[in-house]
Amino acid sequence: MTTLTIGKVAERAGVGVETVRFYEREGLIDEPPRGPSGYRHYPTSVVPRLLFIKRAxxxxxxxxxxxxxxxxxxxxxxxxxxxxxxxETKIADIKEKMRSLRRMKKALVKLTESCRGRGPVDDCPILDALDPQERKR
Amino acid sequence: MTTLTIGKVAERAGVGVETVRFYEREGLIDEPPRGPSGYRHYPTSVVPRLLFIKRAxxxxxxxxxxxxxxxxxxxxxxxxxxxxxxxETKIADIKEKMRSLRRMKKALVKLTESCRGRGPVDDCPILDALDPQERKR
DNA sequence: CTTGACTCCGTAGTATGGTACAGGCCGTAC
DNA sequence: GTACGGCCTGTACCATACTACGGAGTCAAG
Structure with a gap:
């Protein structure tokens, strides 16, 4: 049975060698058997496992x-x-993030629309909106 | 002129005391003058500054x-x-993030739709899609 | 047999935005 | 005057997902 060194595995999966070791420490991939030198000998099945992780x-x-x-x-x-x-939980998470981003974007668009984009910074409606008290004292 | 202790400042701005010190270290707020005991004496203007940061x-x-x-x-x-x-740069960033989330969501929705939600995990089309090689060997 | 690439381990550093101590001083109310 | 809270510094820690580095051992080609 063919085995792969960590470098080959990383190459085939398109990740870094350090990343493979990191995933091992984190329990995302099994600890492979070692040769007498201590080198990791991976079964080829670790490659699709890494690709799984990548896609997820x-x-x-x-x-x-x-x-x-x-x-x-x-x-x-x-x-x-x-x-x-x-x-489905993940879809809900994503929806929530999108809602939050939409809120941010809407507020920012409103601010940029209120700004003619000319004149000194003292009169910038964007900074005014962020900070109705602090400036122009 | 009234000054505030760090606790009062944090309370008025609705942030933690540690956060105020953190912002000072990060250069987001000025180092305030200190009393003989080393206590920070904040001008009240630091409060709107913190609110500015919060809104941004x-x-x-x-x-x-x-x-x-x-x-x-x-x-x-x-x-x-x-x-x-x-x-405007920030708006563009947000748009990019939203595009990425939409892509993710679309892929996930497609996966969940392909899954009847019954039966053992061996036959789950979601895991199959993530990993067309590794399973069922 | 030498050289260069590869691997090993453990530790530390990156960015982000804080939070949580420990150990000690300070200020005020009773 | 003493107790209790607030404040001081410095350091370490949280999650996230790696990335880098030093120093040493190993493998394979020429």
Whole structure:
């Protein structure tokens, strides 16, 4: 059976060597067997595992959440519904973040619209709005 | 002239005492004069300054950006357009974040829709999609 | 057999925005 | 005068996800 060094694994998965070790410390990937020199000998299955982590990260899961996701499927009690639940929670998180960003954007747009973009900073309606008391004393 | 202790300042601005000291270290508020005991004696103007910081944070500015915003208005060369520019950059940042979140959400929704939410985790289309190789070996 | 690339471990540092002590001094009310 | 809170400094710690570094051992090619 073929094994890979940490460098090969990192290369195939498109991550850094340090990242692989970091994921091991964090419990996201199994500790691989070692050769007599202490070198890690990875089964090739670690590569798709790393890709899994990568994709889940792209979907906005944190490493802790990904760890949960990974452990979910080791538990025979877990159902598909459990996984779906995680995904739906994450969707709700994302919606909440988007709401917050929309609020911010709306406020900022309003501020920039109120500003002609000319004149000295003393008269800037943007700073005025942020700070109705402190300036112009 | 009235001065405030750090506790009073924090209370009026609705932040923690440690936060006030932290902002001082970070250069967001001036170092106040000290009494003979070493106690900080704040002018009341520090309160609106803290509120400014609070509002700017709510708009999504980082502490570093807020520091820039604060220094902008000390510079007589600064124009209103400079401030407007910062706000517009921030709006662009927010738009970018929202795009990214929309992408994530879309992918997640697609995954949850593909999942009936029943059955064992081995057959979960969500995990399958994250990881087309590793499982079911 | 040497050289260079790779790996090992442990520790520390990055950015962000604080929060939490410990140990000691200060100020005020009773 | 003494007790209790508030304040002082400095340091360490929280989460997040890595990244860097030093010093030493190892592997493979030439």
């Amino acid at each position: 990260k792209e979907l906005g899961f944190t490493l802790n959440e990904i760890k949960e996701l990974l452990s979910l499927r080791l538990d025979p009690e877990t159902t598909c519904a459990d996984v779906k639940q995680r995904a | 944070k709510e708009l999504g500015f980082t502490l570093n950006e807020i520091k820039e915003l604060l220094s902008l208005r000390l510079d007589p060369e600064t124009t209103c357009a400079d401030v407007k520019q910062r706000a």
